[in-house]
Amino acid sequence: MKYPSMYLDWYVHVPKLKYDLRSSGISNFKHNLTLGEVDLSINYLHGNPEAIKLLAQRYRVQPENVFISSEGASGQNAQIIRYLIEKHAKKNEAIVEYPTYEPLLRLVQEHFPRVKRLERKEKEAYRLDADELRKKVSEKTGLLVLTNPHSPSGAISNVNELKEIITIAREHGFYMLCDEIYAEFNRNTITTVFSVDPSLGIVTTSFSKAYGLGGLRTGIAIAKKELVDELYLDTLNTIGGSSNIVEMVTVKLLTEGGAALERHKQKWTRLKNETEKWLNEKGFEYYPSKVGITYWVKLPIKDTHKWVTEHAIPHYSLATVPGTFFLFKSGYTLTKSNMIRLSLGNINPDKPNLAEAFEVLEKASKTYGQKSNFFHGGPGGI
Numbered sequence: 001m002k003y004p005s006m007y008l009d010w011y012v013h014v015p016k017l018k019y020d021l022r023s024s025g026i027s028n029f030k031h032n033l034t035l036g037e038v039d040l041s042i043n044y045l046h047g048n049p050e051a052i053k054l055l056a057q058r059y060r061v062q063p064e065n066v067f068i069s070s071e072g073a074s075g076q077n078a079q080i081i082r083y084l085i086e087k088h089a090k091k092n093e094a095i096v097e098y099p100t101y102e103p104l105l106r107l108v109q110e111h112f113p114r115v116k117r118l119e120r121k122e123k124e125a126y127r128l129d130a131d132e133l134r135k136k137v138s139e140k141t142g143l144l145v146l147t148n149p150h151s152p153s154g155a156i157s158n159v160n161e162l163k164e165i166i167t168i169a170r171e172h173g174f175y176m177l178c179d180e181i182y183a184e185f186n187r188n189t190i191t192t193v194f195s196v197d198p199s200l201g202i203v204t205t206s207f208s209k210a211y212g213l214g215g216l217r218t219g220i221a222i223a224k225k226e227l228v229d230e231l232y233l234d235t236l237n238t239i240g241g242s243s244n245i246v247e248m249v250t251v252k253l254l255t256e257g258g259a260a261l262e263r264h265k266q267k268w269t270r271l272k273n274e275t276e277k278w279l280n281e282k283g284f285e286y287y288p289s290k291v292g293i294t295y296w297v298k299l300p301i302k303d304t305h306k307w308v309t310e311h312a313i314p315h316y317s318l319a320t321v322p323g324t325f326f327l328f329k330s331g332y333t334l335t336k337s338n339m340i341r342l343s344l345g346n347i348n349p350d351k352p353n354l355a356e357a358f359e360v361l362e363k364a365s366k367t368y369g370q371k372s373n374f375f376h377g378g379p380g381g382i
Helices: 006-013 049-059 072-087 102-111 130-136 159-172 181-189 225-236 244-255 258-282 304-316 354-366
Strands: 066-069 093-098 114-119 141-147 175-179 201-205 219-222 285-287 294-298 339-343
Touching: 006 102, 049 066, 049 244, 066 072, 066 225, 072 102, 072 141, 072 175, 072 201, 072 219, 072 225, 093 102, 102 114, 102 141, 114 130, 130 159, 141 159, 159 175, 181 201, 244 258, 258 294, 258 354, 304 339, 304 354
Parallel strands: 093 114, 093 141, 141 175, 175 201
Antiparallel strands: 066 219, 201 219, 285 294, 294 339
């Protein structure tokens, strides 16, 4: 791979922590599965029909618009990005939002020879800027890659913003791939890009973040029928087919386990309330997380990457995600940033140590050469 993710490399090499505030997906979901007698020879080449039907109902689309795999949302992104440039070789330019989840940027760089960035400005609350996009596009543009809710800020693009962007996509004939994995925390409140334009809008998602199913690796894409058919054919000619066991378990969880999934997800509501109360009390500037369990927080520390790696981890067994990992423009230069992504996924809601973790985070910040009174009062949400 020409463009590996520096963030993922950092993440997997962090030692075991007592206070791990890095994971953006909930955890600790355990469920007693009873599959009964299973024919392990079956492998559906166009998706398990029952799983496809249930997912079509969930996303209010036709079954023909659902592409399911067993490589998670990341696998969906990788396959779709690769397939689109192979099929439309002359459209060899892509645009990726900035800031964004670094592995998503690297997937685009791996396959598109020219990558531009669409800035989502902090002063505009990270909203999508159609006027700025219009300046970036060309006849070579084949793909625009976004996240909704935005990673890392959590900003939600509403239907009007998406319509403005799709209008430009129609004018120039490029696809709009939107990773909507965090929308699963509150699916009914967030407009899918596919619903705005079924021809050019492509949704990728999974249940790993909102339901703690990272080990299942169900990957879902919503797209026009022609593209879905082509993706299944592409799968057949590369890996041969996705795991039917994964799709069978997905069916079980969406039917018999649906209530348990929702109950488990709701456990994080209390943790979110506790987090926002603490952030406000301490006067932190942060971007409110309407859905999801992450917060884009501004610290009074100029270089949070150095603070996390050289101070918080070795001295306090604590880590958040340094903001610099979302701020790569093209290469691998680590930009100094005062932002962190504070995430609650690794907090066990049945045995929470969140208050203790916040106390340690505050201490780790104060002992990093900052003035002792930097935790000022004032409004927290921005």
